Amino acid sequence: xxTLDTFIVNVEVAVVRDRCYLAIVRGRAEAIGAxxxxxxxxxxxxxxxxxHTLEETARREVLEEVGLRVDEPIVYVESHTFAxxxxxxxxxxxxxxxxxxxxxxxxxxxxxxxxxxxYEAFVSDPRTQAWTRESLRLVEVQRLELNW
Numbered sequence: 220x221x222t223l224d225t226f227i228v229n230v231e232v233a234v235v236r237d238r239c240y241l242a243i244v245r246g247r248a249e250a251i252g253a254x255x256x257x258x259x260x261x262x263x264x265x266x267x268x269x270x271h272t273l274e275e276t277a278r279r280e281v282l283e284e285v286g287l288r289v290d291e292p293i294v295y296v297e298s299h300t301f302a303x304x305x306x307x308x309x310x311x312x313x314x315x316x317x318x319x320x321x322x323x324x325x326x327x328x329x330x331x332x333x334x335x336x337x338y339e340a341f342v343s344d345p346r347t348q349a350w351t352r353e354s355l356r357l358v359e360v361q362r363l364e365l366n367w
Contacts, residue, residue: 226300226309230276231260233296233314233358234289234322235367239335240355241285241322244346248328251303256346258312258354259284259330277313285333286325289315294365297357299350312354314361 234241243259245252261280263272274293281287293315301308324330336344338359342352 226307227303228263228273228276229260229308229310230263230273230280231258231310231312231354232277232281232289232293233258233312233355233362234281234285234287234317235314235362236317236335238362238367239337240341240358241287241317242334242336242341242344242347243285243324243330244332246324246327246329246331252348254331254346255348255351256341256344257348257351261329273311273313277315281315281317282325284324284326284330285322287317287320287322289317294361296361297354299354301350312358314358314365314367316367 242256245255245257247253259281263276277293278289281289293313296312296314298309298311301310322333324333341347342355
């Protein structure tokens with residue numbers, strides 16, 4: 220159980236293919252944000268990996284939620300904090316490509332729907348929250364620098 224001096228670590232993955240981002244619609248089982256657009260992701264699990272923990276969490280979460288494998292490399296973009304029920308969360312945003320496979324809601328309680336959206340469509344969708352827009356802006360800068 221988390222204490223006030225312990226953070227839950229959450230990893231979100233902005234998956235890009237053909238200059239579009241994989242947007243998920245958060246499922247009804249999500250405690251916060253059901254119906255909002257976001258990135259696939261979830262918590263780091265104890266024993267996830269001794270090295271490359273964030274990257275391994277990113278791989279696992281994308282596969283579990285949308286059935287896709289991500290290509291190498293997985294790139295750090297930014298981190299921020301928030302609290303859920305007074306429990307602090309460190310949220311890490313990563314960028315990855317996925318060149319093969321079809322995304323689908325592999326975990327329907329968590330993911331109600333999916334779509335590949337351009338940056339402009341994702342950032343302007345009313346279901347995209349302000350903090351996701353900010354992360355998406357930073358992701359897009361990183362994507363352009365990498366020429367993905």
